[in-house]
Amino acid sequence: MTEQDKPVLSPPVAIANPQRRSLLRGAGLFGGGLLAGGLGSAAWFGQLAKPVDPAQQVVPYRGQHQAGITTPAAQEAIFIAFDVLARDRQGLQATLQLLTERIAFLTQGGPAPVDHPKMPPPDSGLLGSNISADGLSITVAVGASLFDQRFGLQAQRPRQLSQMQAFANDALDAAWCDGDLLLQCCAHSRETVIHAVRDIIKHCPDKLAARWKMDGFLPAGAVRHSSTPINLFGFKDGTGNPDTADSAQMNALVWVDDKDQEPAWAKGGSYVAIRLIRFTLEQWDRTPLGEQQGIFGRDKASGAPLGKTHEFDDPGFAADPHGQQVPLDSHMRRAEPRQHGRHDARLLRRSYSYSLGLTKSGQLDMGLVFICFQSNLQTGFIATQHRLDGEPLEEYIKPFGGGYFFALPGVSGSDYLGAGLLQAGR
Ligand SMILES: C=CC1=C(C)c2cc3[nH]c(cc4nc(cc5[nH]c(cc1n2)c(C)c5CCC(=O)O)C(CCC(=O)O)=C4C)c(C)c3C=C
Ligand SMILES: [Fe+2]
Numbered sequence: 001m002t003e004q005d006k007p008v009l010s011p012p013v014a015i016a017n018p019q020r021r022s023l024l025r026g027a028g029l030f031g032g033g034l035l036a037g038g039l040g041s042a043a044w045f046g047q048l049a050k051p052v053d054p055a056q057q058v059v060p061y062r063g064q065h066q067a068g069i070t071t072p073a074a075q076e077a078i079f080i081a082f083d084v085l086a087r088d089r090q091g092l093q094a095t096l097q098l099l100t101e102r103i104a105f106l107t108q109g110g111p112a113p114v115d116h117p118k119m120p121p122p123d124s125g126l127l128g129s130n131i132s133a134d135g136l137s138i139t140v141a142v143g144a145s146l147f148d149q150r151f152g153l154q155a156q157r158p159r160q161l162s163q164m165q166a167f168a169n170d171a172l173d174a175a176w177c178d179g180d181l182l183l184q185c186c187a188h189s190r191e192t193v194i195h196a197v198r199d200i201i202k203h204c205p206d207k208l209a210a211r212w213k214m215d216g217f218l219p220a221g222a223v224r225h226s227s228t229p230i231n232l233f234g235f236k237d238g239t240g241n242p243d244t245a246d247s248a249q250m251n252a253l254v255w256v257d258d259k260d261q262e263p264a265w266a267k268g269g270s271y272v273a274i275r276l277i278r279f280t281l282e283q284w285d286r287t288p289l290g291e292q293q294g295i296f297g298r299d300k301a302s303g304a305p306l307g308k309t310h311e312f313d314d315p316g317f318a319a320d321p322h323g324q325q326v327p328l329d330s331h332m333r334r335a336e337p338r339q340h341g342r343h344d345a346r347l348l349r350r351s352y353s354y355s356l357g358l359t360k361s362g363q364l365d366m367g368l369v370f371i372c373f374q375s376n377l378q379t380g381f382i383a384t385q386h387r388l389d390g391e392p393l394e395e396y397i398k399p400f401g402g403g404y405f406f407a408l409p410g411v412s413g414s415d416y417l418g419a420g421l422l423q424a425g426r
Helices: 018-025 027-037 042-049 089-108 190-203 220-225 247-253 289-296 331-335 378-388 392-396 419-424
Strands: 076-084 137-143 181-187 208-217 270-279 352-358 364-374 397-407
Touching (some): 076 089, 364 397, 392 397
Antiparallel strands (some): 076 181, 076 208, 137 181, 270 364, 352 364
16 A cells, blocks of 8 residues: 555544545645655544644655545646657657656755756746745646557557547637646645746756646635635535545546556556536626526535535435426536436546636636546546536536546656556557
């Protein structure tokens, strides 16, 4: 078991009730630092009373799985897709080795490197002379295009990895889609994720060409208090997620393993579906509350399923077969009909809000970077999105970018990210 896989609480403390679950989500600011420090669960509650400084939090980048997937979501994010400039396998290996080195440095923190004043400074200086780890995680995922003829990796492509095809309500813009590599950078402060992306771009001018980039954010209060973040429609978003502290569930839903019949190197990785979705907020803000709530199937203030009292209450669909409480076409009911047990939607969501300028027609350009992780893309994102196709929410959303990627398995010892893939492709 790697550091990253150790349960935050020992198994007898089962996460049965929602209060416990939201408490566990609180490990966001505390748990990662403790794991990094190698402390056990006994000290965990003690630390709750005396939180560590978030700026000092180190999220281990090594482990069976990459960080940034089941890691509690930090407040700030940058999603950036690149095309690889290398022309051969050796060049790709050098790129992944350098990326791993940068991730190791940036996520652990330390003194900013200095050089001769006649040289360009090796660090941007954005974080001062001492770079804080600041809860930074950088997750590396590969796109289907990496498995074309350039690197001879065709036979190693994860079985379900392909270019994302448009769904019925999509207006995909190629400039915002796909890429050989996707980096998800998350940290407690904006300057830390910007510093990380600038560092990687500075070190890889001959290796990576940026293709598209989107900044994401979560409400500060929700992250600080470990409550469910509220999206730009004003609804709590994440309530129905599976429990990341339940490793059996994560193995079933998120991590590729022997059950998935994927290439051996892919074990420990996860499929990523990322969607850039613009909201028509001017129209939404003129929509009656009752209609808004019917669209999601939840109470706007509490997040409870309609007809229930608390956020984590079971919606009781079996007792509401005609949708008198939670409409049959509401977002939550279509996404997770709960017909065959709890997880019809076999995925873990980890979405962020985005806010750009104005659209060409003068509307707010704001929305959601929807991102989810799953061991099976077909039964995860694709099946769920098909159930959502035609939902009433579509009147207020327009997906315009993103793609499918595969988050590489974690890295151990002195290995580099993707080493298993490149060795398998020999
Ligand atoms: C294909 C998967 C999904 C897409 C795309 C998606 C887009 C999307 N979602 C919201 C807001 C909410 N989603 C909520 C629940 C929810 N959404 C999905 C899947 C997709 N959402 C699932 C599997 C679930 C869980 C349903 C459940 O278990 O009850 C909710 C309700 C609160 C919650 O559980 O998180 C909200 C709110 C937006 C705005 C959006 C794209 C524009
Ligand atoms: Fe959703």
